[in-house]
Amino acid sequence: MTDTPAPSLKSRLAREIALTGPMSVADYVLRCLHDPQGGYYATRPAIGEAGDFITAPLISQMFGELLGLWVAETWSRLGAPERFRLVEVGPGDGTLMEDALRALTSAARAMPGLLEACELVLIEPSAPLRELQSRRLSGSDIAPRWVGSLAAVETDAPVILIANELLDCMPARQFLRTEGGWTERRVGVTDEGDLVFGLVAVTSGFDAPEFEIEPGQIWEVSEQQAAFGRDLGRLIAEASGAALLIDYGRDRSGAGDTLQALQRHAKVDPLACPGEADLTQWADFPLVLEAAVRSGADVTGCLGQGEFLRRLGIEARADRLKQGRPAAAEVIDRQLARLTADDQMGTLFKACAVFSPRALVVPGFET
Numbered sequence: 001m002t003d004t005p006a007p008s009l010k011s012r013l014a015r016e017i018a019l020t021g022p023m024s025v026a027d028y029v030l031r032c033l034h035d036p037q038g039g040y041y042a043t044r045p046a047i048g049e050a051g052d053f054i055t056a057p058l059i060s061q062m063f064g065e066l067l068g069l070w071v072a073e074t075w076s077r078l079g080a081p082e083r084f085r086l087v088e089v090g091p092g093d094g095t096l097m098e099d100a101l102r103a104l105t106s107a108a109r110a111m112p113g114l115l116e117a118c119e120l121v122l123i124e125p126s127a128p129l130r131e132l133q134s135r136r137l138s139g140s141d142i143a144p145r146w147v148g149s150l151a152a153v154e155t156d157a158p159v160i161l162i163a164n165e166l167l168d169c170m171p172a173r174q175f176l177r178t179e180g181g182w183t184e185r186r187v188g189v190t191d192e193g194d195l196v197f198g199l200v201a202v203t204s205g206f207d208a209p210e211f212e213i214e215p216g217q218i219w220e221v222s223e224q225q226a227a228f229g230r231d232l233g234r235l236i237a238e239a240s241g242a243a244l245l246i247d248y249g250r251d252r253s254g255a256g257d258t259l260q261a262l263q264r265h266a267k268v269d270p271l272a273c274p275g276e277a278d279l280t281q282w283a284d285f286p287l288v289l290e291a292a293v294r295s296g297a298d299v300t301g302c303l304g305q306g307e308f309l310r311r312l313g314i315e316a317r318a319d320r321l322k323q324g325r326p327a328a329a330e331v332i333d334r335q336l337a338r339l340t341a342d343d344q345m346g347t348l349f350k351a352c353a354v355f356s357p358r359a360l361v362v363p364g365f366e367t
Helices: 009-020 025-034 061-077 095-107 127-136 223-239 285-294 305-312 314-324 326-340
Strands: 084-089 118-123 144-147 159-164 173-178 181-189 195-201 218-221 241-250 260-263 266-268 278-280 349-356
Touching: 009 025, 009 181, 009 195, 025 173, 025 181, 025 223, 025 278, 061 095, 061 159, 061 241, 061 305, 061 314, 061 326, 084 095, 095 118, 095 127, 095 159, 127 144, 159 223, 223 241, 223 285, 223 349, 241 285, 285 349, 305 314, 305 326, 305 349, 314 326
Parallel strands: 084 118, 084 159, 118 144, 159 241
Antiparallel strands: 173 181, 173 218, 181 195, 241 349, 260 266, 260 278
């Protein structure tokens, strides 16, 4: 007797859609990423050069090190509290935090009490990624603990939070402006079982943008990103502290279809292989920051990632690395360009902060 193979995520989605009707783009992306049996992050996240995509911490140690120094300076500007929680949401394979903790340990030589004050909390729903993070951080000076959500982070001590390339994993519904009015783009299924995009009329539950959208353009609305901004603003307002958000996306409201799927670093059809590719949509920074303000926090504006990293001293850090490793100078220059150049990650990726108390000047965002 042989075991019957479990049905694929694609076949399960096709059957569900055939039974219950077309699925919103947001629900489809959420299932592709987090379905317990077949979701990308739940079963097969592949990060790095040999995987499906690469993030800034994997490009160069400079990225995580500078964020570690950002944490140390933020702690100092908060008055060097005796306790604080260093929180990372969506820590990936743990590389960013490993580099940040190395820089934090170095900064602590001139900042007595910094390491003793720090409690490390990681928010990660993916079991495979938790395992990677645990292995990578096993030798760190500060042992992490894991929680499932922002709501599980206590507010009895200041919070310093980092979220790098997190918002792009929080999907958005898509609405298409037509000559006859607004429609919603949804995922349907053909008689042959293939997934396809289609349109359904919008009758309720949709707030059209306040400015004119031309027919043929798509307007994306992410309820999950808005909820994250609300919960983050509430956490920072109640606990005090600062949160740093870095992602690729828009710093002003606008139309556009930003859904993409990446497999082996190449774009593929988002409907072709559910659960086998990383699906993303742009971060909607205005939406997130507005929700945080409504929850009682203050926010900065957005800076391009390149400008933000330059303000933190990435060029000086690159020079020091080249002095210590002359043979790697060309590689370090390429890494620096990839992180900061306008034609690479420098302007498409944005940085902003959510903070409290009002008197706090967040490092990197001084005016």
